[in-house]
Amino acid sequence: xxxxxxxxxxxxxxxxxxxxxxxxxxxxxxxxxxxxxxxxxxxxxxxxxxxxxxxxxxxxxxxxxxxxxxxxxxxxxxxxxxxxxxxxxxxxxxxxxxxxxxxxxxxxxxxxxxxxxxxxxxxxxxxxxxxxxxxxxxxxxxxxxxxxxxxxxxxxxxxxxxxxxxxxxxxxxxxxxxxxxxxxxxxxxxxxxxxxxxxxxxxxxxxxxxxxxxxxxxxxxxxxxxxxxxxxxxxxxxxxxxxxxxxxxxxxxxxxxxxxxxxxxxxxxxxxxxxxxxxxxxxxxxxxxxxxxxxxxxxxxxxxxxxxxxxxxxxxxxxxxxxxxxxxxxxxxxxxxxxxxxxxxxxxxxxxxxxxxxxxxxxxxxxxxxxxxxx
Amino acid sequence: xxxxxxxxxxxxxxxxxxxxxxxxxxxxxxxxxxxxxxxxxxxxxxxxxxxxxxxxxxxxxxxxxxxxxxxxxxxxxxxxxxxxxxxxxxxxxxxxxxxxxxxxxxxxxxxxxxxxxxxxxxxxxxxxxxxxxxxxxxxxxxxxxxxxxxxxxxxxxxxxxxxxxxxx
Numbered sequence: 001x002x003x004x005x006x007x008x009x010x011x012x013x014x015x016x017x018x019x020x021x022x023x024x025x026x027x028x029x030x031x032x033x034x035x036x037x038x039x040x041x042x043x044x045x046x047x048x049x050x051x052x053x054x055x056x057x058x059x060x061x062x063x064x065x066x067x068x069x070x071x072x073x074x075x076x077x078x079x080x081x082x083x084x085x086x087x088x089x090x091x092x093x094x095x096x097x098x099x100x101x102x103x104x105x106x107x108x109x110x111x112x113x114x115x116x117x118x119x120x121x122x123x124x125x126x127x128x129x130x131x132x133x134x135x136x137x138x139x140x141x142x143x144x145x146x147x148x149x150x151x152x153x154x155x156x157x158x159x160x161x162x163x164x165x166x167x168x169x170x171x172x173x174x175x176x177x178x179x180x181x182x183x184x185x186x187x188x189x190x191x192x193x194x195x196x197x198x199x200x201x202x203x204x205x206x207x208x209x210x211x212x213x214x215x216x217x218x219x220x221x222x223x224x225x226x227x228x229x230x231x232x233x234x235x236x237x238x239x240x241x242x243x244x245x246x247x248x249x250x251x252x253x254x255x256x257x258x259x260x261x262x263x264x265x266x267x268x269x270x271x272x273x274x275x276x277x278x279x280x281x282x283x284x285x286x287x288x289x290x291x292x293x294x295x296x297x298x299x300x301x302x303x304x305x306x307x308x309x310x311x312x313x314x315x316x317x318x319x320x321x322x323x324x325x326x327x328x329x330x331x332x333x334x335x336x337x338x339x340x341x342x343x344x345x346x347x348x349x350x351x352x353x354x355x356x357x358x359x360x361x362x363x364x365x366x367x368x369x370x371x372x373x374x375x
Numbered sequence: 376x377x378x379x380x381x382x383x384x385x386x387x388x389x390x391x392x393x394x395x396x397x398x399x400x401x402x403x404x405x406x407x408x409x410x411x412x413x414x415x416x417x418x419x420x421x422x423x424x425x426x427x428x429x430x431x432x433x434x435x436x437x438x439x440x441x442x443x444x445x446x447x448x449x450x451x452x453x454x455x456x457x458x459x460x461x462x463x464x465x466x467x468x469x470x471x472x473x474x475x476x477x478x479x480x481x482x483x484x485x486x487x488x489x490x491x492x493x494x495x496x497x498x499x500x501x502x503x504x505x506x507x508x509x510x511x512x513x514x515x516x517x518x519x520x521x522x523x524x525x526x527x528x529x530x531x532x533x534x535x536x537x538x539x540x541x542x543x
Contacts, residue, residue, distance in 0.1 A: 021468065021471050022418075022419075022420050022421075022452075022471060022472075022475050028421060028422065028423070028426075029421070029422050029462075029468055029471075049465075049467045050422070050465060050467050050468045050471070051422055051423055051462070051463070051465060051468070052465055052467065052503050053423075053463055053465060053498040053501050053503060053504050054498070054501030054502050054503045054504070055498070055501070057501060057502060058497075058498065058500050058501050061500060069497065070497060073423070073424060073497070076423065076424035076427060076522075077427065120427070123434075124430075127434075132434075135434055136434055136435070136436060139430070139431055139434045139435045139436075140435060140436050140437070142431075142435075143431070143435055143437055146431075156428070156522075156524060157424060157427060157428060157522050158424060158521075158522065371423050371424065
């Protein structure tokens with residue numbers, strides 16, 4: 001008897017399995033209502049809002065400088081990237097130009113943040129699929145970056161040392177040897193990941209061909225970042241719409257046309273190498289000088305004007321839309337274009353028709369941060 | 376014989392006789408708490424940035440929570456006895472956390488990790504965050520920090536250990 005006939009003769013009801021909101025594999029507080037037909041996913045309803053902390057509303061009652069620490073708590077895995085997007089948006093609004101040295105320090109810290117975020121993504125992907133050992137390798141290497149963050153900002157995870165016009169203080173002396181050592185050791189670390197994760201047959205079988213996202217769908221849903229590049233579309237804001245001083249550095253944008261979870265994993269590993277290249281160039285050409293531009297003590301928007309600034313965050317296009325009111329030191333309205341939120345939209349589509357186990361693979365490789373998705 | 380407290384136990388002649396013959400006398404509660412305090416099973420509950428530090432505390436070889444015996448993170452509240460309330464308790468999350476806590480079997484403890492869980496932290500001004508987890512749950516230990524360092528989490532857990540053993 002064929003399989004089709006069998007299902008025809010034994011009709012089964014759809015049933016719902018709730019994943020979350022308290023669940024280790026949801027990467028934060030998300031609730032996934034999964035409608036199942038046997039083991040096959042018919043539909044996934046993503047319910048968000050469990051980490052909604054009203055950040056956008058709080059922004060309206062904080063001055064431009066006071067809001068910087070809140071941005072770090074949006075995407076808490078990539079410490080310096082959201083503050084970078086926010087400070088650059090405010091600089092655009094207020095016509096402030098950061099100093100040369102500050103620009104370099106920002107790039108160095110932003111790329112270290114990207115590496116730390118990708119390492120945790122790879123590690124938690126392995127952890128979600130049951131490879132605890134592989135996760136420990138990634139977390140071990142990420143600790144080196146945490147040490148550097150602590151040297152610079154005194155805070156391991158969410159250092160808010162970026163300011164409008166520059167950075168709050170200079171890099172300490174012991175930062176440079178630590179950064180150089182990390183860059184030197186990164187290829188060896190990646191070899192280890194390839195040995196432990198990439199070469200693992202179980203992991204390959206659980207990633208290859210799972211959660212295929214076509215280029216057209218990715219573009220239609222507005223997916224950005226490594227997920228879009230893994231679907232074969234060549235787009236990186238660092239190269240295509242350079243912000244800060246990214247146009248001075250040579251780096252490649254890794255592309256994979258696979259579109260599946262395997263491609264999303266490989267693109268992230270490849271991005272580690274490219275981030276390290278950028279950091280190396282920035283360290284080599286780090287100029288001397290002031291670390292912060294001369295800014296008025298109270299930053300006030302000069303006129304009624306709205307700005308949008310986007311950067312290539314570790315998750316995708318992170319944008320800050322600020323409506324400034326003339327003579328006010330607070331934003332009239334602030335909106336965050338959160339890549340995690342927009343990337344999560346494709347989850348029901350890429351899960352449809354897959355096995356239940358692939359839900360975990362898909363959410364881990366889409367790499368959403370719920371703090372950013374819910375804001 | 377009736378033993379009221381620890382002093383009685385030391386002075387009692389029968390107990391002395393037993394101990395001289397290799398029999399150890401204590402209370403059930405004491406020996407249970409001795410075991411409980413050395414092997415908390417924390418619930419894998421996560422809401423924001425603090426759980427990342429919890430993951431690092433549990434997963435990174437540098438910190439290694441297992442040396443205290445607290446490494447058995449459980450995903451099911453029915454298997455856990457310690458709720459590490461990490462991250463802000465939002466209005467939408469509050470009934471969920473409360474329900475998860477009710478599902479945990481007694482005896483159970485709650486550790487508030489981070490400023491958000493203690494008082495709402497930086498998001499206290501917001502419309503959607505509770506001013507601290509203690510408005511819905513009884514909290515045993517408060518560990519401040521934004522986010523909490525893994526060392527601070529260990530310190531909080533060791534304070535809880537002292538509390539469970541009756542030393543605090």
